[in-house]
Amino acid sequence: MEQLLRSLEFLNLAQWDHALITLLRIALIAVVAWIGLRVMQRLIRLFRERITRGMDDPEQVKRAETLGRVFRYIAAVVVLVVAATLILSELGIAVAPILGAAGVIGLAVGFGAQSLVKDYFAGFFILLENQMRQGDVVDIAGKAGLVEEVTLRYVRLRDYDGNVHFVSNGLITTVTNMSRGYAQSVVDVGVAYREDTDEALGVMRETGAEMRADPSFGPKILDELEIAGVDKWADSAVILRCRFKVRPLEQWNVRREFLRRLKKAFDARGIEIPFPHLTVYAGVAKDGSAPPFRVHGPDSSTERS
DSSP: OHHHHHHHHTSOHHHHHHHHHHHHHHHHHHHHHHHHHHHHHHHHHHHHHHHHHTOOOHHHHHHHHHHHHHHHHHHHHHHHHHHHHHHHHHTTOOHHHHHHHHHHHHHHHHHHTHHHHHHHHHHHHHHHTTOOOTTOEEEETTEEEEEEEEOSSEEEEEOTTSOEEEEEGGGOSOEEESOSSOEEEEEEEEEOTTSOHHHHHHHHHHHHHHHHHOTTTGGGBOSOOEEEEEEEEOSSOEEEEEEEEEOTTOHHHHHHHHHHHHHHHHHHHTOOOOOOOOOOOOOOOTTSOOOOEEEEOSSOEEEEO
């Protein structure tokens, strides 16, 4: 018995108790952090669903979903940082020197990663100011396409050809959003100079009314066709301008269908859709006579006087 007690003296029971308690505390911190993270993310999701339940505007719903993802990401970062700090304290590691060193390192990294910091700040304000949302069609930093994802660091676009573009938020200085609220489908139509512009405008107005009454295209058009009139005199045509007020992302479909129908209507009325004309001046001699005009080809030559 005495020999057994001597062997137990080598075991520091108090030390083992302290280590066990430390491990239990670390496990408790990890479990509480995990539960807290799940609860916070669930609360954010429920709050978003409650807000979007009363929204009729799909654009507002998309914005709420985007902000919900950002808030869940921020919540995860905050919980993980707090949990890591508490675990380091339980292990006996001084947090203050680490925070000080992290501040110095962060300052050095900040100078080297200014573009990255700029991306995050720009992304935060893009989301806060609701400049674009998932599903919008935008033109940013020289790239245009459908917004597939908006994060704090970048925007992912897919263009008409299917190419995917990742645009850093720090590069975005101007956002041209082509799908906010409504769109204008602007159509320029050229007719020959000999045509009656009033007749051509009347045909355009009739074609627009037919589209408005069409069950397929009518719901896409929000108002009657707006005729701007004669826009300019081009080299070979008189340009007539009009526009439709349409639902977001429908401006291209409405424009293509209007041009298709207008081509048929102009053909039926005999209204000429012009093509470029070129008048060649051969010049005159000093005595006022015009020299013969010659056209030379590879196999033949033609002379006209």
